[in-house]
Structure formats: C-alpha cells, structure tokens
Amino acid sequence: MHLPSLFSGYRTIDRGKACLLDKHAWLVLAGEPGQAVKLRRAQEPGVASLMLLAEQLASAYRPVTMQPNRRQLLLRLLLQTLPRPYGRFAAAVRGHGREAFLGAAIVGTAYSLGRVAWYLHRRRQGETPSTSAA
C-alpha cells in the first residue's frame, strides 16, 4: 500500500478497478455491448459482478419523456408567469446594476477618506476645521 493511500483509504488496486469499471461503463453507454461483455468476462468474479450490475443499470435507466401536450402547456404557463419585465431595459439594469453599485461604493469610500485626510491635515496645521469637514 502506498503512503498517500493510507490517508485516502483508497488503494492503488482500487484505482485500477475504478478505471476498468469506468472503461466498461463507457462501452455500455457508447452502444458497444459486445465489447463490454467481452471486457467483463475477462475480469475476476468481484469486478465482473460489478460490471454486470452496471449493464443492468444501463438497461433500467432509460430516458423518459414528458407527454408533448404537457410540455407545451408547461412552457405556456412559464412564459405567462414571467417574474419581471422582460426587455432590453430590464436586462441592461440587471446586467450593469452590480457594476454600477460597486462603482458608486468605491467613489463614495474614496470621497469619505479624502475628507477625513483633509480634516486631519487641517487640524495638524492648527486650523479650525470647517463645520462641513467635521
């Protein structure tokens, strides 16, 4: 057992099995059942049984489809209940709103820091700060 495997709990031999199982699954899903079966039959019983399980899963899990009328109905309902105004203006606000907010925050912060610095500078020179700076 390699040192890193002691920590990961996943041995090199398991990685080899994982690669074999992955290759087998790829063959099954790529529509190469003959090749997949050939690969399975060349394995030791433990790995072969996992491969057989994968073949059965591929058979059990097939795409399901919604009835066409339900699909259309769902789309119509979706578009009828649009969550907010759908237009170029709304999209522009959405697209640039975050940048505009960040820009305003940066400018505002810089302005406040500038005023504080100006106030401290005036105080160091012994001048009375203006009411607006205070």
Add this chain to the structure above:
Amino acid sequence: MPDDELTDNEVTEQAKTDPVAFGLLYGRFVDRIYTYVYYRVGNHHDAEDLTARTFQRALANVGNFESRGVPVSAWFYRIAHNLVANWHRDRARRQTIPLDSLVGQRADVESPVAMAEQAERRQTLVKAVRKLPEERQQLVTLKFAEHLSNAEIGEIMGRSESAIKSLYHRTLLALRKELSELGISAEEGE
C-alpha cells in the same frame, strides 16, 4: 444564424432579453431534466412539478447567469438537484415513495412472463439505487439515464473526473451490498 446552430451559451445570452430564446432552451433541456428528476423522485407527477419549478427558477435567474466555462446544462442540473434535495427533505418522514412502472419496455423480450420479470428486476434495481446516499443516486442518474461523461458529471457535482471514477466504483460496491441484503445477486437476470 438558425436557432439550431447556436450553442447553449449563445441561446442563454439571448434568453436574458428574449422569452422566445428561453423557449428554445426549454426545448433543448426539458426531457433531460425531466428524466433526471423522474429517476430521483420516482413518480411522474412530482417529476413534472419539479421540472416546471426548475425552469421557473431558471427563467427567474437567467439574467444573472454567467457561464465561467461551465456548460448551461450543468446550471440546469444544479437547479434541479437543489429542488429534488428540498423535495426529499420535505418528505424525509415518509417511509415509502411509490415508484411508477418504468416506461419504455424493451421490444426484444420474448414472452410476457420474461417481460414482467425484467420490469420487476428493473424496478428493484431503481428502488435499491434510491436507498443509496444522495450523491450516489445523483451519479447513477447522470451516468445511466443522462449518459453524461465523467467530466460533465464532475462539473455538475463540483468534483474532479478521478473523484467521479472513484465514486462510481464505490457506488457499484454499495449497490451490490444493498441488493445482496435484499437477497438479490448481480448474476440474477443475466
């Protein structure tokens, strides 16, 4: 450019301002999302409801979508996954969830008896998968129902390709154990 030639990302950009483009996205993904949700919840009624909610949420957030190299499909699957997870949490106290009879029986089965046996076998298998931890169920569904590659599954689940391979190995081991506890061996039904 015809709509068919636009990439998913291009259509998504259009969908930010154009509901028709969102309809195109819907057409491209509705069956895949429906399949995913169906195998995660086990019945058509809830699958339809959760699929609708997935697209509703996608429509509400499409304006904020930023690709950052992740395919649009991964975004849809993540939304669906979150909704399915909430659905399971809401029903955590329920002991059993009915599993509809699986659709699309194979045509190459010789007799009705053999066909019924195969259907039963498939149902048992799907039920056994649904007893596995959530991430393992997700992996099986994305791999076998959606035929996604390890890279695509990794993007959806936020894991590396090698982590997906390891998870797949462990999932098969756990499933074999689950089936053996039900008194079913992998060799049955071969």
